[in-house]
Amino acid sequence: MSAVPAVKAVLLDLGNVLVFHDNSLLFARLAARAGLEPREAARRLTGAGWTAANRGLLDAEGIRQDVCGALGVELPMEEFAPLWSSHFQVHDAVLPRVEGLAGRVKLVLVSNTNALHVAWLKPLLPVLQRFDALVMSCEVGHVKPEPAIYQLALQKAGCAPQEAVFFDDLPEFVDAARALGLRGFVFTDAPAFDAQLKSLGL
Template sequence: MAIKAVFFDIGNVLLRFSNKRILRKFAWAVGRHPVKVARHIWKGRIVDRIERGEVTSEEIHGLFVSELGYKGDYARFKTLWCDHFTLDRGSFSVLKNLSERMPTYLLSNTNALHIDHIRSRYTFPSLVKGAILSHEVHLRKPQKEIYEAALKLSRTAPEETVFIDDLEENCAGARKAGLHAIRYRGAKDLKKRLAALGV
């Protein structure tokens, strides 16, 4: 069956970033060791709550103040929180070319602060037909329901739909929901794998 829609993840697909670098920045900002900051963030479900949209942008700042001892104001926090993305020109080129001939979408675990920043800095959000964003639907990859929400948005059958992500667990979740999934390993490999699906 022909492919009728392609969903792109954002982080480390369309935009490159390093969790280690982000942790180092936050650790420096709160005066703690990066390992301690990482342990606190993941044990305390901070990232999970943020990406499910359970807290507002202002409350994200509040969480870092109350739970990690961050002392900067909200404006400074926004810069710290958002200023670490770099466009992946290869995947952007693939998305741009695909968008000219078929519906493309975003499917990402993210938050309002990041999305506002991304929309103000990059053009790719304007190229896609729509987006499933974790903080808006209150679901996170690799939950089955988030892929079902994606299919509802694109109005395509699972076998007509491709999902591209950098993490194998998210690709596995998409495959369980019946979608074709490609783990992103660079634009050259992505083009080859899309071509194999007739895209």
């Protein structure tokens, strides 16, 4: 029986791994500004525009126009940008463990996100400077669970699927990675993440 290849690359999700994001809070805050019920704001915003932003088809101004148009309210960018990113909280407990991986394995971020969230979060997460590559859906035009985004991440890491491990809070995205031959774990919290890494010899 052949030995399991050593892990050469760790691929990490962003949302609910390095930062928490509460979309219900985002919808509630946008709804309050637009004079809508949160459920109605969520209905209007969950759909084609969200996907287009994640694919990079909408730049920062395009996102502002799309969201404001859907909500029926006009907000200047200086008000909209912080409101659009007001639902994030850095996951401080996990950052030291991620920092400790730098230099030991290739670190690659693999995230479904949009231009405004990237601009907001990068200054809040200096740890991203320790990553070997940032594969942001809005910059590469592919989104999880499409195979292309995982394949691009592997290319950036310079390793085979069997040499990489992927962590994400969404099981369907982990399943997609496993289907390509990566090892995959559903991220739940910092202690479980630590245990999963230790099981891999990291």
